[in-house]
Amino acid sequence: MGKANTAIAASGGYQAAEAARRHRIAVGVEIQNLSFVREGYQRGLPAVGSTLNFTENQEIYGEGDEAVLFFKVSIGVVRTCTYLSDGRRQIDAFYLPGNVFGLEVGAEHSLSAETVCNSTIISYRRRDLEMLAANNEGASRQLFSYAMQSLARAQQHAVVLGRRCAVEKVAAFLTDWAAYSPQSEILTLEMPRQDIADYLGLTIETVSRTFAHLEGKALIELPTARQIRLKDPEGLRHLNS
Amino acid sequence: MGKANTAIAASGGYQAAEAARRHRIAVGVEIQNLSFVREGYQRGLPAVGSTLNFTENQEIYGEGDEAVLFFKVSIGVVRTCTYLSDGRRQIDAFYLPGNVFGLEVGAEHSLSAETVCNSTIISYRRRDLEMLAANNEGASRQLFSYAMQSLARAQQHAVVLGRRCAVEKVAAFLTDWAAYSPQSEILTLEMPRQDIADYLGLTIETVSRTFAHLEGKALIELPTARQIRLKDPEGLRHLNS
């Protein structure tokens, strides 16, 4: 994909072009931590482990960019997504601190990655990881485990996209997001409505109306647009069959 | 999931209970061949490599079944899917001869697997593969590669489910399916409309109407319900942005 391919993975200038072709967000989230990333880093293996700072809506890499590096979120939130030629966007996942993204098998990144908010990202050299895995049984097992867990998450996402109605989609999103929130007290949504919509295959208006509807049913409360109090988490979970 | 858990993975009785809770089909397809499965098998490593015969709509394993074995399609077509409690179904993928399915990281199968038509399946012991991978760098790399390619496919599927309209969904399905068909001359759909619908997040009626619509536009031709002649493959591909 065009536009901001001068980003990280390609050049050394870690200033991504303004991303934001269109916006929408939601919660998929990578659950995994790759402990060998920490290990390798501490041992100084991937000398690259450099830290990058981004403001919101910056492209980290684009679809089709050479996949030389992969990344770990240190602070902030990152989304990976696909754009159709007419601008429609599907968000694949959100990545929280500790989550790894951008790992590929082929030569290129298959999705784009962008920051949702101000974020600090650590980059690693893919080749270093491959070398580590080649000599380390534990590392290659973790690598496989990481991929399979991502796969499981993608499959669950497909069910939500294909077979659930708007209320169920939003409920699933909130339930997922809550699982990664520090306090189950009040959820802080780091992303705008557009991201939630693009994650769930809806429009911002439908997301907004659904929030209102859930509030009407006393399942949630919206102190502000970005803060959600789950008054009845069990009731929400119940909406997922 | 309940019902037919006496299937393969659990007992030795390779008679799956009638599956068919509801039906629908479509084309996702695993692209990968795991060559170490062949290798291992030829070397006699997984002594299990036993061959199983199924008629159509039989459950191979159910969601939640213990994942002791994994499988490879020898003849026929297999689908993996998720059922919601109210009967809604999302088909995750179709597996063709040579494709491997049912490989897990956790203790249980995360999806159900069922035959689409009469099929011959080869079973392998997961532990054997894990041992092979532990001592064989090439095998563990292939394992990772397999998982990542499945992941890429799942991500593409999510875009179709979340951001494409009915015509585009059906066109995407036909294009995918055509890629795995021997002749690009005439496609033979091995699955009923219900499976296509559940793969694409549509209803059978919409699938049927969309086929009719594409035929009206002279993009395809339907000699029979299960045979499709792609009159304009390029036109179909063009529908995918």
Place this chain on the structure above:
DNA sequence: CGGGCTGTTGATCAGCCTCAATTCGAGTGG
């Protein structure tokens, strides 16, 4: 020739989208 299943076609309905206007909130400058 008569079931039973699969697929097609028609009519109607509803959920979600689209377009549009308004409100809300945060940041800026007077």
Place this chain on the structure above:
DNA sequence: CCACTCGAATTGAGGCTGATCAACAGCCCG
């Protein structure tokens, strides 16, 4: 400190796509 501005979010009205309900046609098999 308050008016102003701009983007995000909400809310409303109406339309369209795809779902639902229903009837019918085609086929396979007995």
